[in-house]
Amino acid sequence: METIIRDVPILDLRKVSIDAISRIKSVENVKTIVLSPDNVEAFMKVPRVEVRSHLIVHPDESLFIGQIEFNDSFLSQIPENTKVVILGHLLIDGFSTSLFNERVQSLKQYGQIFYSDKRSVGALLARLERLQGQLLTMKPNAVRWIGAVSLTASRLAGLAGQPVISIGPINIDPSLTPEDIKSGISSMVHIGDISGPEESICALLSVCDRHLGTYTIKAEVAQRAAVA
Amino acid sequence: MTTYYPLCALENLQVEEAGAEVIVFDSKTKVFHLLNTTAHSILKACNGLNTITDIAANISNSFEAEDFDSVVADVTETIKSFESKGLLWSVADEAQLPSIEADHANNSLLIAFTVTGSSMFPVLLSEDRVLVKRSSLEDLNIGDIIVLLDLSGKHIAHRIISIDADSTPAQITTKGDVHHAPDSPVGIDRVVGKVVAVLHEGEPSWIKEHESSPRPRQSPEDKQIRKPSYKGLKVLDLREVSVESIQNIESVDEVSLVLLSPENAHAWSSVTATNVGSTYTAPKEYRVYTGQPELLPEMLEFLAEPLRLIVSGQLFLTGFDPQQILASFKELIVIGGVYVSSAEAKSAVESIANIIGGGISIVPQEHIRWLGESILGPEIQKAPLVAIGKLAVATGLREIPQCLALFR
Numbered sequence: 258m259e260t261i262i263r264d265v266p267i268l269d270l271r272k273v274s275i276d277a278i279s280r281i282k283s284v285e286n287v288k289t290i291v292l293s294p295d296n297v298e299a300f301m302k303v304p305r306v307e308v309r310s311h312l313i314v315h316p317d318e319s320l321f322i323g324q325i326e327f328n329d330s331f332l333s334q335i336p337e338n339t340k341v342v343i344l345g346h347l348l349i350d351g352f353s354t355s356l357f358n359e360r361v362q363s364l365k366q367y368g369q370i371f372y373s374d375k376r377s378v379g380a381l382l383a384r385l386e387r388l389q390g391q392l393l394t395m396k397p398n399a400v401r402w403i404g405a406v407s408l409t410a411s412r413l414a415g416l417a418g419q420p421v422i423s424i425g426p427i428n429i430d431p432s433l434t435p436e437d438i439k440s441g442i443s444s445m446v447h448i449g450d451i452s453g454p455e456e457s458i459c460a461l462l463s464v465c466d467r468h469l470g471t472y473t474i475k476a477e478v479a480q481r482a483a484v485a
Numbered sequence: 486m487t488t489y490y491p492l493c494a495l496e497n498l499q500v501e502e503a504g505a506e507v508i509v510f511d512s513k514t515k516v517f518h519l520l521n522t523t524a525h526s527i528l529k530a531c532n533g534l535n536t537i538t539d540i541a542a543n544i545s546n547s548f549e550a551e552d553f554d555s556v557v558a559d560v561t562e563t564i565k566s567f568e569s570k571g572l573l574w575s576v577a578d579e580a581q582l583p584s585i586e587a588d589h590a591n592n593s594l595l596i597a598f599t600v601t602g603s604s605m606f607p608v609l610l611s612e613d614r615v616l617v618k619r620s621s622l623e624d625l626n627i628g629d630i631i632v633l634l635d636l637s638g639k640h641i642a643h644r645i646i647s648i649d650a651d652s653t654p655a656q657i658t659t660k661g662d663v664h665h666a667p668d669s670p671v672g673i674d675r676v677v678g679k680v681v682a683v684l685h686e687g688e689p690s691w692i693k694e695h696e697s698s699p700r701p702r703q704s705p706e707d708k709q710i711r712k713p714s715y716k717g718l719k720v721l722d723l724r725e726v727s728v729e730s731i732q733n734i735e736s737v738d739e740v741s742l743v744l745l746s747p748e749n750a751h752a753w754s755s756v757t758a759t760n761v762g763s764t765y766t767a768p769k770e771y772r773v774y775t776g777q778p779e780l781l782p783e784m785l786e787f788l789a790e791p792l793r794l795i796v797s798g799q800l801f802l803t804g805f806d807p808q809q810i811l812a813s814f815k816e817l818i819v820i821g822g823v824y825v826s827s828a829e830a831k832s833a834v835e836s837i838a839n840i841i842g843g844g845i846s847i848v849p850q851e852h853i854r855w856l857g858e859s860i861l862g863p864e865i866q867k868a869p870l871v872a873i874g875k876l877a878v879a880t881g882l883r884e885i886p887q888c889l890a891l892f893r
Contacts, residue, residue, distance in 0.1 A: 260610045262603040267665050277607030294725070301730040304713045313725060322665050354787065379783025388774040389720070435864055459862020459879050462855065469777070471858040 261285065267322065267344060271314055275299040284308055289344060289367060291320065310389060312367055318342045324403055327381075328352050338362040346424055349373065350397060354380040366390060369448060371422050373397040393467045395446045396420035408433065408453075408461070413441030420444040427461070429453025431475070435460035487584045490576040491540070491564050492533035492595065492616075492689070498572065500525075514571060523548070527563050533576045533597070533616070533684060537561055568593050576616060579640065582677075594619065596677065597684070598632055598640055604661025605630065605642060614684035615642050622648075622655050622673050630680040630692075631659065636669055642680060643668055715740060720797055724769050728752040737761055742797040742820050744773065763820045763841050771795050771816070777856060777873075782809045791815035799824060799843075799873060804850050807833035819843065824871070826850040 262268060263285035270278065271293040278299040283306060284290065290311040292300050297313050314320050318340040325331060327349045333356065335341070342365045351374035358380065365387035372378035373395050382392075400416060402423035409430045421442055426449045429438070433453075438460040445465045451458050452473040462468060497513040507525040509518040520528065526547065530540040541557040550556045567573040571593070577585050579598045595616040600609045608630070609615065617632045625631065625645060632642045643659035646667055654672040661668075682689045715721055716738045723731055724746040731752040737743065741762040745753055750766040758764075771793045779801035793816040801824045802810060810825075810833040817834070822843035825831050831845045838845075853870045861872075862879035 260603055260606060262606055262663070265603070265663055268663050269665065270663075273607055280607065280610075297725065298727060298730055301726055302713055302733065304735075305715070307717065309718070310720075358787070375781055375783045376786075379781055379785070380787045382780060382784035383787035383789070385774075386772050388772075388778055389776065391776050392774075392778040392780075394779070435862075439864060455860065455879055456862060456864075459860055460864045462859055463862065463864035465853070465855065467854050468859060469856040472860055474860075 262287065267291065270296060270300065271320075278303065291344070310367065312342070312344070312365070312387075314342050315340070318365075320344065324348065324401075326350075329356055332356045332360045335360050341365070342367075344368060346371070346403070348395075348401065348422070349377050349381065351377050357381065369393065369424065371395045371399075371446065373399070391448065391469060393446055393448075393469075395422045395467075396444050399444075399446070402427075408438070410437065413437060416441060418443055421446070423447040424449060426450040426452065429457040429461060431457070433457055439464060487577050487581045488536055490533050490536060490578075490597075491531035491567070492574040492576050493528055493531045494572055494574055509572065511571060516570075518570060518572065524563055527560055528567060528572065531564070531567070531573055533574070533689065537564060540564075574616070595681065596632075598642065598677075600642060604664055605644070606663050608662060609642060609683060610685070615680045616682040616684065616689070617678040618681045619678040620676065622650060624679060625657070625676070631657070632677040632680060633657065633659065633671055634675045634677065635671065640677065641668070714738070720744065720773065720775050722773065723749065724767065731756065742775075744795070765795060765818060765820070765841075767793075767795055767818070771818075773797070774800075777801065777854075779803055780805075780813070782806075782813075785809055785813055788813065792817070794818070795820075797821060799856075801848075802826070802830060802834065805830050805833075810834060811837065814838075822846060822873075824848045 260280060261282050266288045268284065268287045269291045271291055273296060275296050278296050281303045283304045285306040288309045290308060292311060292313050294313055294315055320342045323345040325343060325345060325347050327347050329352050332352055337359055339360055340363045341361050345368045347366060347368065347370045349372040354376060361384055364381065364385050366385060367389045369390045370392045399420040399422040402421060404425045406423060406425060406427045407430065408427050410433060423445060427447065431454055435456050438457060442464045446467040447465050448469045450471050450473060451461055452475055455474045458472050458474065497511050499510040499512060501508045505522060507520045509520055523544065526544060527540060530543050537560055538557060541560040544560060545553050545556045564573060568575065574593050574595045576595045576597050579596055582596065585596065595618055597614045597616055600613040600615060601611055603611060615632065625648060627645050627648060629645050630642055631645055632640055635641050643661050645657060646660045647658040649656040654674050656670040657673060657676055658670040659668045680692065682691045714735045718740045720742045721737065721740045722744045724744050726749060728749045731749055732755045734756045736757040739760045743761055743764040745764060745766045747766055747768060753764060773795045775797045777799045778796065781803065782805050791812065792814050794814060795818045797820045799822045800819050804826055807829045810830055814837055817838040819838055819840045820842055823834050823838065823840060823845045825834055825845060825847055828847060831847055834845050848871050849869045855870065855872045856874050858875045859872055860877045860879055861882065863882055
């Protein structure tokens with residue numbers, strides 16, 4: 258019996274035998290497929306639909322998945338001369354470049370890199386063999402918003418003037434005014450969709466130093482809010 | 486009343502014919518059983534798919550018996566005897582779980598669940614049936630596949646990755662083999678039991694003690710080479726792929742960049758390709774960046790040697806002077822656009838880069854950058870703005886703010 262694999266964010270097939278891979282009828286709607294050099298040839302025969310990327314992780318490489326604060330604490334936990342492969346977001350507020358050079362032999366990054374320290378990211382770039390994603394600057398010690406966010410008055414109040422880095426869709430509460438947004442967020446880097454009333458979207462974009470994504474105007478919501 | 490499907494516990498049994506009788510050796514209990522032909526026929530019919538009535542009908546036909554009711558009674562008695570000797574499992578379907586609770590508590594019970602999805606690929610395939618033995622906390626180990634009732638009320642078969650026996654009730658955390666995120670921990674009271682066998686196309690594959698998965702499935706005899714197609718990819722990196730595999734590709738459609746190696750590039754001509762932005766031949770040593778990378782002069786300090794770089798997207802060389810650009814790159818191939826901070830830097834890039842399908846633009850060193858779909862409203866105060874993609878103008882904005890230095 259053959260199988261169809263669908264709707265999996267990350268499909269890790271590194272330890273799957275060639276025989277088992279030959280049984281896959283198709284792979285559908287998978288963001289990233291992880292393969293080993295031993296089974297990549299077998300996987301080449303598998304039809305795929307809506308697969309964003311596939312990466313080959315060699316046996317001498319170490320794969321890290323998820324959002325990583327790339328700092329001395331992280332670096333001190335990996336062995337010397339590690340070949341690092343990261344599937345996820347990398348956030349850099351600074352690290353010891355000597356420690357980095359000691360621990361990281363090479364780096365492949367599948368996801369976004371956000372940095373606030375130029376010297377650190379300079380060291381990282383020198384060993385960055387593969388990048389699939391953005392390389393964006395952010396303000397130091399920015400508040401992290403990862404995943405879907407509802408932008409409300411209480412969330413703005415909690416910022417206390419700190420800059421923001423946001424990865425994921427932002428839905429703006431229609432009760433917020435453009436002034437609320439501009440005064441509540443000093444600076445933002447955002448990847449993802451923004452939805453809400455038109456004037457609120459414009460206000461949020463006006464505080465975005467970097468923005469990558471789309472926007473959706475919710476006219477009905479805005480009108481209801483206006484009536485209310 | 487629950488319907489049970491008897492299943493011969495073949496994982497423990499060795500069967501040898503001895504004249505008109507059959508010797509069955511139970512390797513688990515180290516006990517021999519002597520069966521006559523009829524009893525052996527009954528045992529063989531216990532495949533986990535037949536009910537007692539089905540088995541009685543088979544026996545009745547085989548032996549041309551006239552009194553079906555007495556055959557049913559004999560088969561029932563024989564099966565009970567087998568069960569008491571540990572030769573049989575009683576399999577019930579998951580749909581009968583509520584009634585099982587009421588009328589069956591013995592140790593030979595297995596509950597059959599149908600697998601949907603592929604979270605346990607390749608151990609479990611969609612449409613497989615897993616046989617689950619009720620288990621207590623002491624029976625469970627990390628690595629076991631269990632069926633549990635998840636927090637949404639759905640039965641799932643996943644592998645145990647941690648057991649917190651100190652909590653009350655004990656908490657079990659599981660994960661699908663192809664998933665990276667673990668499931669939410671659940672209490673032991675939500676665990677139905679441990680998967681002890683997988684019924685794949687009717688054939689049970691038993692998970693032995695101290696093993697966490699059934700033995701690998703046999704290869705299908707009719708295995709045939711399928712031709713893959715690729716559609717809607719940003720980068721199709723074929724540099725580590727053999728010539729044979731490239732020749733086997735059915736088609737490539739809507740791919741921005743195809744990368745080939747010098748060793749396999751000649752095979753590309755055999756591929757049916759439509760809407761492919763570019764193909765490029767580069768050794769494996771070349772770095773590949775996709776997206777909108779922004780490189781910095783600060784990396785120069787750490788570079789062991791100049792870069793050989795392929796970029797698919799928009800490359801920002803912010804703050805580089807011409808000398809820094811020449812020192813940073815040995816080869817630069819950009820499928821897309823390059824953005825630099827000065828006319829001198831632009832000339833330097835022109836002298837070293839192979840730019841396909843785009844150009845070199847000068848943008849202010851400090852700028853706001855929007856990519857994708859954005860909308861410009863009256864609130865924009867920071868500038869200059871670099872917009873790549875679609876930029877709409879908000880309702881009521883009658884003139885573009887002067888602070889917008891670049892609109893692209």
